[in-house]
Structure formats: structure tokens, C-alpha cells
Amino acid sequence: MTREITLSKAVNEAIAEEMRRDASVILLGEDVAEAGTPFKVLSGLVEEFGTDRIIDTPISEPGFMGIAVGAAMTGLRPVVDLMFGDFLYLVMDQLCNQAAKTHYMSGGKLTAPLVLRTNMGATRRSAAQHSQSLQALVAHIPGLKVAMPSSAYEAKGLLKTAIRDDNPVVIFEDKLMYQDKAPVPEEEYLIPFGKAHIKREGRDVTLVATSSMVQVAEEAAEALAGDGISAEVIDPRTIVPLDEQTILNSVRKTSRAIVIDEGHQSYGVTAEIAARIGEKAFYHLDAPVIRMGAMDVPVPFSPALEDLTVPNAAGVAENARRICRGELIHAA
Amino acid sequence: MTREITLSKAVNEAIAEEMRRDASVILLGEDVAEAGTPFKVLSGLVEEFGTDRIIDTPISEPGFMGIAVGAAMTGLRPVVDLMFGDFLYLVMDQLCNQAAKTHYMSGGKLTAPLVLRTNMGATRRSAAQHSQSLQALVAHIPGLKVAMPSSAYEAKGLLKTAIRDDNPVVIFEDKLMYQDKAPVPEEEYLIPFGKAHIKREGRDVTLVATSSMVQVAEEAAEALAGDGISAEVIDPRTIVPLDEQTILNSVRKTSRAIVIDEGHQSYGVTAEIAARIGEKAFYHLDAPVIRMGAMDVPVPFSPALEDLTVPNAAGVAENARRICRGELIHAA
């Protein structure tokens, strides 16, 4: 049985189900209990699980991140709620120097099974310190897995998998999608890490898109269909591990690729995926791999500027048309 | 007049010269004064400039990074000494949410002219928390400039430029190169940001290498010359701004490229440079762009393992031979 629920509800269900299944799962963060977070994603959980398991913290991101690492090393499975992805900078040491390296540095003796749930996404008029999409930072650090759900379905299935994973996992929810609905089965399901999802099959161009950008890619694909261009849309779902094979197979078929991600373009996620395609599908490519990340500018507050900074469907479609027409976009 | 001095001495001279020139330059960090840092890079500065300008701090990286931002906004030009690049995680919020965005968020009214000097580089048997090369993290953040000197000459010239820049600059010194000597003019000089240096001209393959990897690339080029392969070695010197043009011109000439950097390979510096080459020199490439970053593993302590994790000259030369022979490295 499948019904339509919001991404917010999907996250809520994933946590509730895992907390029911496993008494060692706890959740901690700012205003997660009675308030259920500012986005109300966690509403109702404290009523079921109590303040012993749904734990309100002071505004101490490094502190509660560190506490989660220690708790994870000693028998709990903490889910950390980081209110905005922009606060990642504050927890980087505990996440990247401690959690990510614990298993390796101890020669496999210690584990830190924790989940850091946070968000990403601009165009919410929240300005430079509440709009960043910082997935590239954590994807660069060995020892961390990184998931980027693109709908309520993925949000639930990936989060449940994350909670059961014995490694630290960072999961980025798009804060603009919390109210978006998608079909989600009533029955329990998990989504494995490292398996991309072919959202739409196509022949002429591959659109690899993460999180919010999957919708953008689908919209572009729809527009392109009208022009007789058949676009394949691939959602990697996790960027670490990255399902290179599915992406490469697609590009080998279509010979063209555009990579779209809402993080800043330079030194970002699009670079890695484009570089791998360029390296490993080189002899199949008919055109350069196009990257579309967010502009390399801090996110401006003004709506007149902010909307310019992120990739949109029209831009994706236009780039797709150009490479399909064989235009040498950067031949200069 | 040019003499040979160590990279350590070059850094020391750069700071001394800039402090003499500009009374608003101060330096702060742990054990920078009497101790002159654990690497002794700053020895003698406190004797000349006093503890008012060479300031020992407590072990409070976020704190003194934040203090530097505020000082920079109000008339000083702080040089922050971050003892190990691995501690970047601790200062990310102040560096990336504050310093990097101040100019933009204020619509150009405020500036934060500061330099964060830190280091990078493995194979020093310092294990996972003292061996990272985290340049990719800061290169991803708009508003930060990022310099990676490859010898004493660059270390001095780039640092002086950094101190005079009105923007926050992060400069990574390779901690294994502090005692390496190179010719450095007695006369004052600056090295502009965003201008790559062609270390060695060649026809057959372009080796783009950063910091410590420039030496590795030169060694490989030397070996390749013996095989009749002419390699061009390019040192970007700054990865933000990146001198795309010089790199592209070279690749358009050689038709082949290998990108080498000591940061982790995935979602790292090699990805960005390879992706740009793949996109903008696509029609000139005869072979896939090869990336050689550090392995995607935390840096292991054991010498038997650590040495495996970073690119070396033999590996670079071998990859170069393969692409020059037209071997389809990743054709599978």
C-alpha cells in the first residue's frame, strides 16, 4: 500500500520506526522535543519516545556532535539533528577528525554508528548563513557516508538505512522540500547505499542530479522531450558511496552528460562526478560534460539575486540542447 | 641577488618584511612568540616585533580565528598561524561563515583582510589527525582565496601578496618542505594570485601539480624525458583564483593531462581541475584526464601503510606513459 506523504512526514516515520525497532536509537539537537524542530519535522516523537530519547540540547553544536560520537562508540545509535546545514562548519572537527576516523584509527576496533541529519538548499530568502549546500565538504572526508534524498520516498528509505549503518552517515534534506509529497509505501522498506536510481530513461543525454536538483532535471527532461531530445535522469541517492557504474553505463549509452547539484560549483560535487565521467567514459563522450552547481558566491538575501544563483530547469534544458546540437560550448 | 634559503626562512622573511612595511600587520597563534612555532618557522620575529604584534594565544582555534576576523574588520591585518592544517575543521565557522562572507553580506562595506597560514602533507608519521591536506574544503567556499606554495620562492612571494590582499586568504605550506632550500631573491618581490607557473615546458603531457606534488611531477618529468616523453609541469600556485587559461593552453598543446594533489582524491582538488580540463579542452584531449590525489583513507600511522597513500613520481610517470601510449586506462 502506498500513500502520498510529505518529506517531513517521511523523515518522522523513519525515525519513529527505527526507534521502535531499536532501543539504542536516540535523537538529539536543538528544539527537537516539544517544538519538534523549527520545521516541525519531528513533531510527535517526544510524545511517543519521551525526553530520554528525544533530547533537547543547548545551542552547542560542537558539544552535542561530540557527545553523539562518544555515545555511538559505547552502545547508542544517535541521530543528530543539525538545524541548518550551514552549521556543519561548527561540527567539522567532531565529525571529520573524530567520528570519520575512529574506525580506521583504531584498526577496526571502535565504531561510531551515528547519523547527522541536516539540510541544504537556497531560495528560501534565508541569506548567506542559512542557505548553503555543503555536501561536498563531508563527501571529501574518508570514513563518512553521505546521502542526499530527492523525495519523501528516498528521505525515508535512506534515513532508515543510515540509522542501521555502523558508520557515521551525513544526510542532507532539502529544506524547501519538507512539504513536498511523494508516494511512500506503508510497508517498511530500506534503500541501499551506493545504488543510483534511474528516475527516467533516455537515450540522448544523461542528467545526473542530486537532491533538489533531481526535480529540476526531471522538469528539464520533460521540456526536452517536447524537443525530441530523450534525457536520462539519474539520482545517485548517496554521493558516498557513489554508484559510478550506473552513471557510467548511462553515459556510455547517451554519450553526453550534465551534472547538477545545488552546492557551489567550484571544488564541489559536480566536479567529482564530471571528472569520473570524463576519466572513465572518455571514449564514449560526444561532448564535454557540463557542470551546473550553484554560483560561486555567498547566497545573497535579495530575491532578485538569490534566484539567479541556483541551477534551474530552463538552464539545464538549454545546456542539454546545446550539447545535443554539438555546440562547442567552451571551445574558445 | 639570489641566495638559497629554506621554505621556513622564506616564510619568516615574508612576515618580517610585511610587518616592517605595515604596522597594522600582526600575527597570532599558539606558541608563535618565544617558541617560534613547533616548526621554528617564526623564530626571531618576537624579538624584532614584540609580543604586541607576535601574539601567543591559548589553544583556542575557533576563538583566535574569530578574533582575527574582528581585528581584520577594524583596521588590523592579522596573520593567523594554525599549527596543523588538520585543525581547520575547528575554525571553519569563523573562516567560512564569517570571514569569507563578510564582504559580500555587507554589500561591499566591510572587509576582512586576514591570512590563515597553515600546513598540509602526509608521510611525516603523524597519523590521521596531523597529516591531512584540506585545501579542497576551503577552495569550495566563495570569498576565500587559497594559495599553495611549492617552494621557498613561492612561499615568500605568495605570502607577501596574501598579506596585502584585502580578502581572507588561506595559505597551505607543506610541513615536509620547511627545510627544503630554493633560490630566493634578496630583493623584494611579490607573486600575483591567479597566475600559474610553467615549471617545465613540454609537448606530450601536462602535469598539473600543487604544493608538494610539484616536486613529484618534476621528478616524473625527468624520468619521462629519459623515455622520450616530454612533460610540461604546471604549478597553479593559487587554486582560488585558478589560472584556468594557462592550464587549458598547455592541455590544448599536449592533448593529455594528469592532475596531482596531496588532498584526498574524491571530491578534492584534482576533481575540479580535471573537470575544467574535461569541459573546456574537451576537443583537444587525446586521452582521459588522470587524477592522482591521496587515497580516500584516513592517513595511517604505520610507515608501511602511510607511504602508499600519496602519489609519487614513479606512479605519475607510469600513468603518463600509459596515456602517451594510448592505453585506455579506464576503458573497462
Add this chain to the structure above:
Amino acid sequence: MSAAKNRHNTEDYLQMYRQMVRIRAFEDSANQLYLSARMPGLTHMYSGQEAVAVGICEALTDEDRITSTHRGHGHCVAKGADFKAMFCELLGKAEGYCRGKGGSMHIADQSHGNLGANAIVGGSMGIATGAALSAKRLGREFVTVCFFGDGATAQGLWYEVMNMAALWQLPVIYACENNGYSEYTRTEEIAAGSLIARAQAFGIEAFQVDGQDVLAVNELTQQLVGRCRTGEGPFFIELDTYRYHGHHVGDINRDYYRSRDEEAEWKKVRDPITNFGKWLIDQKIMSADELVAIDEEITSDAQAAVQYALDAPYPDGNEVDMHVFSGVDHALEYPGGAHR
């Protein structure tokens, strides 16, 4: 409140009254803009806390610096900002203090020494301390006040910079506006022990003051600013206060974390403007009519500024990659080009 000192303070008293009323008027207008869906994003109202910003900033000169918070309009007005440029900023317009790039949470007013609001809780504690380091190193007399909330005391950064400020005797005043809540949580639930004691543990002289009493706040601040100028400092002040609105303008249903009665009680008994107004009348400094006239003038100023901002133009799209780097006109090669 104590008795008026002497008549020549009249100007100061009036200025404080006006500034508190200006903040309240600004926030009422901002809230209306939100409620009528004419303001992008969310914003945090300062109403109720006016005596803190005004009492402190009236003890400062334009040379003195402040750092502000997500709840920053009050600090900005109190430090001398202009309504029009502020509303323009809140609406993302080109004439805003930050050309629309910062918005409510990043509003800065360099000309009056406001180093900026900050959307990272506690994020400006280092900046304020660094400004104080500048003053000391450059031999300048300015003092820096670091505003932050009770919730921000949970950020480790504060302890790091207090330690350095104390070691280096920096002219900085840490001003903690304890409004009893951080977001939807009562202060008692997130702060163990005593805030005052936390500062004192670093050897910092610490004070607690009624944040609803503008004169008490101002008097204490004057003393401490004076001491800072003669080489003393740092200092810590905890100011007890209250926010009238929700955590942000969208926080309407808040019974689950605080009662309407509690809110009503503060407004009735401890309103900083009402009480100071009464005192001005009691002390025969102003008449009730004169105060009403001031209120009305300021309200109409605010309305005019709102209208001005609503009519003002947005920044041109090509500004999007300006100001990324100082000294670089445009940071991107193709801002509107092939990549969008």
C-alpha cells in the same frame, strides 16, 4: 528608576526615549510587512528589549563598535541607523545597508560602528573581541560591545574569547540579553549554574542589571565604557529582559512553551518604553502630550520609510557576483551565461 540627575540630561533622556520608540515602531512595521507577505523570509523582532540596545548604545560614540545578532534591528537602530536603508535591506533592495545582500540577519552599518548582525548564534563573539584587540593595538580609544542572547552562552566560542580578552585586558563588554528563551526553550533548561559566575571564573568583572530600565542600563554602561577607555576591561553584563513576539515573526502559536499570561504580565508591568515615559512625566521632563507627539512623528517616519523601501528598486542581476572579493569587480566569468 532613580530620580533625574539634572536638567541638562534632558536631551539624553529624550534621545533614549525616542530611540526606544523608534525601535518599537521599526519592528511593528517589519511585522506588518511580514504579515502582509511583502517581506521575503523571516525576521526576529526586538520589541520588548529596547532598553537594552538603547541604554547601551547611548553610552557609545559612533567610533565605538558593536556586534549584533539575528535579533538585530534594535541594535542597529540604537547605534544610529536610518530607517530607509534598514527597510530597504529587509526587503532586499539595492539601497539597503548591504545592497540587499545581507537582509535582516546580516544588516551592518559600518558608518555608525555596527559590525553587523549575525545569523550564527554566538558567531560574533570573536569578531567583537577582535575589534577590541584592534583598539588596543592601534592605540585607539574605541570600545566594543558584543550583544548576544542567553542561548548563545552555550557556544564554546564565548569561553575561548573571554579567556583571551581577560588575559589581554581588552576593551570589550559582553552584553548578554537574557530574555528567558532561546527559540522555544526556557533558559533554565539549557543553562546550568550561573551565567555571571561563568564570566567571573575567567577573572572578568560581571554585573547583572534590569534590562527593562534604560537608565540603569545606561548608567552601568557609561561606567564600564569609561573604564574600558582607561585600559580596563573586559566586562560582562547580564541584562534581564523579554521578547514580546515569538522567536521569529512566524512563531505565532507558542502556548506550548510560554503562556499568554506571562507575556501579558511583562508588557503590563515591565514595558521599558511605558515605564520610562511615565518616569519622564513624573520627573516633569516631558508632558504626556509631548510624548504622544514624539510617538506619532516616529510612527509616520517609519511608515514613510516602509513606503520608500517598497517602491525602491531591487539590485540589478549583475550585482550577484559583485563583492565576493574586495578588489574584484565580478567574481565570475559568466554569471548569467551558459551555466544557469
Add this chain to the structure above:
Amino acid sequence: MSAAKNRHNTEDYLQMYRQMVRIRAFEDSANQLYLSARMPGLTHMYSGQEAVAVGICEALTDEDRITSTHRGHGHCVAKGADFKAMFCELLGKAEGYCRGKGGSMHIADQSHGNLGANAIVGGSMGIATGAALSAKRLGREFVTVCFFGDGATAQGLWYEVMNMAALWQLPVIYACENNGYSEYTRTEEIAAGSLIARAQAFGIEAFQVDGQDVLAVNELTQQLVGRCRTGEGPFFIELDTYRYHGHHVGDINRDYYRSRDEEAEWKKVRDPITNFGKWLIDQKIMSADELVAIDEEITSDAQAAVQYALDAPYPDGNEVDMHVFSGVDHALEYPGGAHR
């Protein structure tokens, strides 16, 4: 030191003596390895501080947890670790506690509850507090001791986790080994106010104890551990102590920051092993000869372990991408392949 409690404590006393001597012997051997260029990298000697680690760890069970620091050999030995696996780790050998992947600064011994040394100063404060949260949530009785130095008190993280530990009454003991220096800087230059007061400001009961007196340390810890087990906690202990060597083994010329006289004085007057040995003899618990016999036995154990470690094999190259992720045998497709 106070008088011996009663004869049935003899075993405990002996165990403390042995453990202190074992730490000293371990460090002497490690230093020799460094000086003879047979150890990769640098390491930080614990010598001089033995009474802290031993006094505390002897009040703990194997179920109790500790977190350790860059100066971690002492904690590791005191918590029950084996010489061979430790030396193997220091030399990067496969039989090391961490298969050579961690080295001196990351040595961990899960089997005895040592959650690991940490090369980030203060980096384990969250981990220790989190372990205490586990104990409380899982209804288990274990107590966690968080070791750190005086220099680490400058890390903001400590204040953040103290606040939560106090709010949530967690069974954790923060043990600050104040050895007077952080690297090449005296504590007074980097710590304003009072360390004890900093903990107290969060409502945490705080103690100061002579870190050279193993019995005093042990007695206090026993009390606090007992109270933690019955639901009290957190606690803070400041232990005054001294490191005999340089900051690390390579810090040989250190006159510029501390005098040889100061070092000699501590060694002469306040050595924890010498003094405890004397006390054991005074109390007629042991004879001087018996003590010498113990010392010799331990020294030869250490030497044997060093030789064992020197002869032991390095990990195979293919281990390089193992243990990146739990549940993934090898993280990389081509660890030794085309990319090196």
C-alpha cells in the same frame, strides 16, 4: 601522604606501585626508541604524571571508560593495556592495538575501556560525555573519566559539554592534569581566572588534588566514582602535576621556557614513584629490596616487549584501505593500482 588504611589494601597499594613503575618503564623505553631513531614520528612522554593516571584508573573497573590525550601512554597502561601491543602500535606494527594505524597519538584499548588517545587537544571531551550519556540511557553503571591537560581548558568544547553533563547529570569525571605547561607556554599565560571556578560556574562540584600523591588521587576518585554510580555527577578534578620530559621527545632544548632547576626540583621532591615507594617502606608494606625487585622485573618486561615489537611485522600493504568503513572489507577499488 596519610597512613595506610589497613593490611588488606596491600594488594591495591602494590598494584598502584607496579602500575606507576610500568608507565615509567614504558616511557623510558619509548624515549630510547626515539633517541635511537627506531620509532616513527614523535611522541609525548607521560613520565612524572604517573600518580594521576594510576590513582584514577585504579578506582575504575574494566567496564568504566576513559578518554585519553596526545600524552596517552600513561592512561593506556594504567587502564590495563599490555606492553607488547602498545609498543607494536608505537612502531606501526600489525599486532599493535590499532594494527599500527593509530600510533602513539591514537592508541585505544577497547577491551579495557580506553576509548582512545586523541591528537586534537580537547577533542575527546565530547566523546567522554557521550559515553556517560550511554551509561545513563542504557541503564549501565559504568563511569567515564575524561583526561585532559591544562592547555585543553582553552577549548570551547569543554564548556559546551560541561553544561550538558551538568544539565543531564551524567556520570562523567573531568580530570584536568595541570602540569603547568601547554607545549612551550606556562599555564598562567594562557588561562585567566581559575579552572576550578570554571567548572563550578556550571554547578559542577569541583576538587583540587595533589597529582603526585597516588593515594590522595585514588581516594578522591573512589569517592566520586561511587557517587557517579548512584546517579550523581558530573565532577571536576584539577590535578597538579609535572611532566619530566619536553613537550614531546624532540623537545630537548627547553631552557627558554622552563629551567633545569625547576625540573630537578620536581624530580627530587615530588616524584610520585619515589615518594610512594618510601611510604610503602615506611608503612612496612614493602621492603626496599622488594621494590627494587619489582622495578627490575618491570624493566625487563618492557625490554622484552620492545624487542618483540621491533621484530614484529608491519601490516600488509593491502590493509591500507581496510577499516575505512565498518562492514566494507576494502574501501577502494584499486588501492595499489593505476592511481599510485
